[in-house]
Amino acid sequence: MTFIQTERTKLKRLPKRGHFDRETVYGILDEGFICHVGFAPEGQPVVIPTGYARAGDKLYIHGSQASRMLKTLSGGVDACVTVTIIDGLVLARSAFHHSMNYRSVVIFGRATLIEDHEEKMAALLALSEHIVRGRWAEVREPTEQEMRATTVLSLPLVEASAKVRTGPPIDDEEDYALPVWAGVVPLRLEAGEPIKDPRLPDGIEVPEYARNYKR
Amino acid sequence: MTFIQTERTKLKRLPKRGHFDRETVYGILDEGFICHVGFAPEGQPVVIPTGYARAGDKLYIHGSQASRMLKTLSGGVDACVTVTIIDGLVLARSAFHHSMNYRSVVIFGRATLIEDHEEKMAALLALSEHIVRGRWAEVREPTEQEMRATTVLSLPLVEASAKVRTGPPIDDEEDYALPVWAGVVPLRLEAGEPIKDPRLPDGIEVPEYARNYKR
Numbered sequence: 001m002t003f004i005q006t007e008r009t010k011l012k013r014l015p016k017r018g019h020f021d022r023e024t025v026y027g028i029l030d031e032g033f034i035c036h037v038g039f040a041p042e043g044q045p046v047v048i049p050t051g052y053a054r055a056g057d058k059l060y061i062h063g064s065q066a067s068r069m070l071k072t073l074s075g076g077v078d079a080c081v082t083v084t085i086i087d088g089l090v091l092a093r094s095a096f097h098h099s100m101n102y103r104s105v106v107i108f109g110r111a112t113l114i115e116d117h118e119e120k121m122a123a124l125l126a127l128s129e130h131i132v133r134g135r136w137a138e139v140r141e142p143t144e145q146e147m148r149a150t151t152v153l154s155l156p157l158v159e160a161s162a163k164v165r166t167g168p169p170i171d172d173e174e175d176y177a178l179p180v181w182a183g184v185v186p187l188r189l190e191a192g193e194p195i196k197d198p199r200l201p202d203g204i205e206v207p208e209y210a211r212n213y214k215r
Numbered sequence: 216m217t218f219i220q221t222e223r224t225k226l227k228r229l230p231k232r233g234h235f236d237r238e239t240v241y242g243i244l245d246e247g248f249i250c251h252v253g254f255a256p257e258g259q260p261v262v263i264p265t266g267y268a269r270a271g272d273k274l275y276i277h278g279s280q281a282s283r284m285l286k287t288l289s290g291g292v293d294a295c296v297t298v299t300i301i302d303g304l305v306l307a308r309s310a311f312h313h314s315m316n317y318r319s320v321v322i323f324g325r326a327t328l329i330e331d332h333e334e335k336m337a338a339l340l341a342l343s344e345h346i347v348r349g350r351w352a353e354v355r356e357p358t359e360q361e362m363r364a365t366t367v368l369s370l371p372l373v374e375a376s377a378k379v380r381t382g383p384p385i386d387d388e389e390d391y392a393l394p395v396w397a398g399v400v401p402l403r404l405e406a407g408e409p410i411k412d413p414r415l416p417d418g419i420e421v422p423e424y425a426r427n428y429k430r
Contacts, residue, residue, distance in 0.1 A: 008259065012283050034301060038262035040255035044223070047253035047262055049299040049319055068227050082251060084264040086404070091425060094355040095343055096365070100249075104264055128310055138395050140309040150311070168412045180353050181419050185428045186407035189301070196398040197383040204396050210306060213400045 008108050009161040019162040028103045028162055029054045029083055031215055033131050037061065038080040041072050052081070053123075053130030054157070059107065060114075060123045062152040070151040074113040081107040081155060089185040092169035093178045099165060101184060107160040111153040123152045134209040189215060223323050224376040234377040243318045243377055244269045244298055246430055248346050252276065253295040256287050267296070268338075268345035269372070274322060275329075275338045277367040285366040289328040296322040296370060304400040307384035308393045314380060316399060322375045326368040338367045349424040404430065 003009070003020045011018040019025065035052045038045055048069050052061045059081065063070050073079055083105045090099040114120045121142070128136045142150065169182050191213035194206050218224070218235045226233040234240065250267045253260060263284050267276050274296060278285050288294055298320045305314040329335045336357070343351045357365065384397050406428035409421050 008261075013279060013281050034299065036251035036253075036262050036264075036297060036299070038251075038253040038255075038260035038295075040253075040258060040260040043255060043258060044293050044323075045253035045255040045260050045295045046223075047251050047295045047297040047321070049251075049297060049317070051315065064228060066228050078259050080253075080260045080262045082262040082264060084249065084251070086249060088410075089347060089428070091347065091350065092354070094357075094361075095339065095351060096355075096357050096361040098343065098346075098350075098354075100266065102264070106262070108259075124310065128313065131313075132304060132306065132400075135306065135313075136310060139307070139313075140311075140390055140393060140395075142309070142311050146309075146311040168410075168414075175355055176414055178355060179416075179419060180355075181411070181422050181425065182415055183409055183411040183421075183425070185347075185409050185425050187404050187428075188407065189402055190405040192401035192403065194398055194400050195303075195383075196396070199383075199391055200397055201394075204394060206398075207396050210396065210398075210400050213304070213402075 003160050006159055009106065009159055011163065017163045017165055019164055024164070025105050025160050025162045026054060028085060028105045029059065032083040032085050033215070035081050035083045037069060039069065039072055039077055051127060051131060053126040055126045057157045059155040059157055060127055060152060062124065062127055062150055065149050065151045067151065070153060073111045073153055074151065076110050076112070079109060079111055079155065086187050088187050090169050091182055091185065093171045093175040093180045093182050097169055097171050099169065101165050103162065103164045105160060105162045107155060107157060109155050109159055111155045114152045114154050120147065120152050123154065124150070132209055134207065138207070218375050221374055224321065224374055226378065232378045232380055234379055239379070240320050240375050240377045241269060243300060243320045244274065247298040247300050250296050250298045252284060254284065254287055254292055266342060266346060268341040270341045272372045274370040274372055275342055275367060277339065277342055277365060280364050280366045282366065285368060288326045288368055289366065291325050291327070294324060294326055294370065301402050303402050305384045306397055306400065308386045308390040308395045308397050312384055312386050314384065316380050318377065318379045320375060320377045322370060322372060324370050324374055326370045329367045329369050335362065335367050338369065347424055349422070353422070
């Protein structure tokens, strides 16, 4: 299954970096967990980072019912949501050919407010599980009041594309003779030792999903 | 020195997370190296990830002279540039109070094209040094043709603000008694073992800045 290319998602340059198959796009969305949401009330672009989760062909974002971003987006305005994973620094022999290895997804669309209680709870569970799998079952579920204080939006994954760069630097042929180290410095988001809450009572062990957090 | 708060940068919610001092804003910009640039040609928001560097009160971004984003931005349109560093997952006792520790900067403004050759070279050096300090001195400098093929934009750091969350979860008082682990899973971007270019001749050592890459 592939996404249809539109004027907005078609790559004008370096088309070989473009990917429109769901497997690639969803793989990136499922590995990342922070997106940058762009919207432009009255023409002024605003870009805000936030967590997200994918479930099927929908992307969920959520936050306080008082959030300006969520209020604006739930009005049905055009949005652009971008997810970026940086995989490495590409060190070439010439300054010009330096690059980065990355995987990014750009989604265009209009979000809608989830009003149905059951769907909203399922989306909140998906958001929680996407970021820390296994956590939801252990914590106190949202109360009715907390549910009312939370806005959840759903963005259809219809107009989406991925851009991917992998591999070593591509230098000009004559530069390969230069006595300069070249290659890739891999980068990834790593979890450190969990830091317990100062008010945590003794005897509560760090759960496995926190001790060995991986994406 | 602090940035003046404007309608666009003022935090409507959680104002205690807002920071307008240059030290905080520039500290985040200097630690990060990927920004998300938002612009809205004909009202349609677009968000694109790219590298950047700060020099003084300017933020530089660059890319191919053929880049649609750089062409649009150099036309002097309103832009929003956001830099986000994720520091940890905040695991609370209730689903509702889960959060993230992060530091982000949002900049509003209009970029201008750098046309002066000397300023453009200095900006490219700043971009290179910001991402891999020490690299520029070892690699082949850009030729005149490469300079012409590269667009560098400068965004004035005038309307900027930071948002920061740190520390443990803040739970509802009655939830502190729940027998649930709570705390923070720290996250950071870590560099792995450098991967040499398959065409690298023998005998060229990995430079220190690549072997021990840190931000």
